[in-house]
Amino acid sequence: MYEGIVQDLIDELGRLPGVGPKGAQRIAFYLLDADPVDVKRLAEVLTEVKDKVRFCSTCGNVTEEEQCRVCRDPRRDPSVLCVVEESKDVVAIERTREYRGRYHVLGGAISPIDGVGPDQLRVRELMSRLSDGAVTEVILATDPNLEGEATATYLTRMLRPIGLRVTRLASGLPVGGDLEYADEVTLGRAFEGRRNVDD
Amino acid sequence: MALYRDEAIVLRTQKLGEADRIITVLSRRHGRIRAVARGVRRTSSRFGARLEPFSHVDLQLAEGRSLHVITQAESLDAMTMTIGADYPTYTAGTAMLEAADRLAGEDQEPAVQQFLLLVGGLRVLAGGERDPSLVLDAFLLRSLSVAGWAPSFEECARCGAPGPHRSFSASTGGVVCPACRPPGAAAPAPETVRLLSALLTGDWEAAGATDARTRRESSRLVAAYLAWHLERGLRSLTHVDR
Numbered sequence: 265m266y267e268g269i270v271q272d273l274i275d276e277l278g279r280l281p282g283v284g285p286k287g288a289q290r291i292a293f294y295l296l297d298a299d300p301v302d303v304k305r306l307a308e309v310l311t312e313v314k315d316k317v318r319f320c321s322t323c324g325n326v327t328e329e330e331q332c333r334v335c336r337d338p339r340r341d342p343s344v345l346c347v348v349e350e351s352k353d354v355v356a357i358e359r360t361r362e363y364r365g366r367y368h369v370l371g372g373a374i375s376p377i378d379g380v381g382p383d384q385l386r387v388r389e390l391m392s393r394l395s396d397g398a399v400t401e402v403i404l405a406t407d408p409n410l411e412g413e414a415t416a417t418y419l420t421r422m423l424r425p426i427g428l429r430v431t432r433l434a435s436g437l438p439v440g441g442d443l444e445y446a447d448e449v450t451l452g453r454a455f456e457g458r459r460n461v462d463d
Numbered sequence: 464m465a466l467y468r469d470e471a472i473v474l475r476t477q478k479l480g481e482a483d484r485i486i487t488v489l490s491r492r493h494g495r496i497r498a499v500a501r502g503v504r505r506t507s508s509r510f511g512a513r514l515e516p517f518s519h520v521d522l523q524l525a526e527g528r529s530l531h532v533i534t535q536a537e538s539l540d541a542m543t544m545t546i547g548a549d550y551p552t553y554t555a556g557t558a559m560l561e562a563a564d565r566l567a568g569e570d571q572e573p574a575v576q577q578f579l580l581l582v583g584g585l586r587v588l589a590g591g592e593r594d595p596s597l598v599l600d601a602f603l604l605r606s607l608s609v610a611g612w613a614p615s616f617e618e619c620a621r622c623g624a625p626g627p628h629r630s631f632s633a634s635t636g637g638v639v640c641p642a643c644r645p646p647g648a649a650a651p652a653p654e655t656v657r658l659l660s661a662l663l664t665g666d667w668e669a670a671g672a673t674d675a676r677t678r679r680e681s682s683r684l685v686a687a688y689l690a691w692h693l694e695r696g697l698r699s700l701t702h703v704d705r
Contacts, residue, residue, distance in 0.1 A: 282480055282481070374702075375557075376554055376557040376558065376561075376698065376699030376701075376702035376703070377475055377557050377560065377561050377698060377699050378698070379698045379699075379702075381701075381702040408512075409512075409515055410515045410516050410517065410543055410546075410547045410553075413544065413547035413548065414547045414550065414553040414554075417547065417548055417549065417550050417553065418550045421550060438506045438507055440507070441507060445509050445511075446511060447510070447511030447512050447513045447538060447541075448512075448513075448538045448541050449511065449512035449513075449515075449538070449541045449543060449544055450511050450512055452541075452544075453544075
């Protein structure tokens, strides 16, 4: 045990995800040795991020303004809406530079075992967003795992009666992978979603 | 590290570190096992979708100090996507997995009967021919019976007087005769008691012929009975889409 504030710092760092007691100690001593200017900047960013960052009032993405960058951008196509689980997924899709529509961040996936049902996600906000008729296509881009699939199934059931075009991201073989190592579910999906090469 | 092989159903997964997951499985010979699947969250992972909940897999594991490590996985029956493709089936299935996790006993303690019951239950659920809610209730009643808390729906749970009886008490262990009836016992409809009995014995013909009201009432009694024995109810049970 260290004295006073050094131990406090180690304890606080140790509460971060993926940081164990030894790692926390290493980071604490790194900070003690580091340039005071750098440490001050880190401390300022930490306070600033909690003060300034909030969730976009329209899509639920993280932002510093009332609305996020994508929702403010008039060049984005308002008729296509991509539903994702987390803000991280927005960043991943933006990196592809393929998509020009808008987003809706659910804030997780339906997982009854963790006590997360549709009411704990931003499903109601999604439905009210769709009520004005501006959106004609909803792309379900939840993770291709069990929880993501179940969330997509639930949303499909809710969206179908509205008469929108509902699509799901394709899943199949990863680019750069080997066919022989593909598991049955993935390979099955790849067969299901096969397409004509002359299109 | 000693290697061993076993057949198992994946009960739940938790994220670990950058790209790993802790996979909780119920295995045939080793009961419940918690093991690490390294790199499983990467798209290039050789495990792919094999270690998603509901998967019936053949595993090779390496013994570790606290957590074991999954070294190989082969699918025996990939029920994941069939179950995940229908919302009521998914929610019922999740409750079955959570119940199996709670009723399997200690880690590494063989629970063959629970394992076989779960495999059978999930296959019926994935088959899609029966009401998921009925499959779930039948599984919960039988799983509780295997764990040593078999309810009685014919004779009085306290004195053994032959039935049928009109009162149900979770704390006493099933239906009770008027003389043994504790205060606060429920008074379900006779059809509900008959449905519960049919679910426990596997009389699907009788169970399938019941109406929605009877099924709702029997589900409530099963949930109460389960909550009494597990001390706290299942989290996923409140999310079941009936």
